Amino acid sequence: MTSPNRTGFFKRRISQPILNLLKQGMTPPKLSLTCAVGTVLGIIPAFGITTVLVTLVAARLKLNIAATILISYLVQPLQLLLLIPFARAGIALFQLEDLQFTLDEILALFQADWLQALHMLWLANLVAVVAWFILAAPIAALLYYSLLPVFRKVIPATSIIRPV
Template structure:
């Protein structure tokens, strides 16, 4: 247990921890299944955040990803003026039976619209989470000790 804890808290300052949790949360709810780990790893590496902790936070918010996927898609359909898409299983089966190529095209466009709405909201949401979490982590994390010579 201690090695895992050390890996997750290695080099964590309140600022880095707030950025790690905000990034992991925002990327973890992306309405495109299977890409959140790759995206969070790349962004965490670019900004020198703890990759393991970022990916872990992304995994912890996966239930939110499932809950928010349909609302993101519906909002994307509305924002981009796409034709209404019925997302129940029976209606999707009927769409594929009628014309599977058209059904794939409609689902692809709806997913792309949902991803686009997520992308538009990701930066403001991440910034807000960071600003909300920073004071909390400043209180919770131990302050670095001053070295006196």
């Protein structure tokens, strides 16, 4: 059981400063766009580029970069879960039935010819990124318009913290 002092300390010293940082200068539309951009870029099936991509897009759109990166990090487990569906969608889109393989087939291919296995996996990842690219704008729009009324209710206009 946590004591009230610990709960108050956590809220006062950790959670509230983080929330203030994330809401700094944020209007409900900007916060909704931040969540949509962070989520969509956080699930891109290309590992290792998420942070750079999120930073560039957030800076270009004048969003809160820290909040956008945080959201992209929070949805990264979805990146792993959606890798196979995006790859299957890309394989179907480009009609590359020869790329449909099981884990055992991949392991056998790596044992037989690891360069060919890397080529196949690279190609599967490439078509997964294309499938993600096609679905990114509709997903972002859906998230934006779904979150906008929520943030308008949760963040009253008088509580918006302006940057110093």
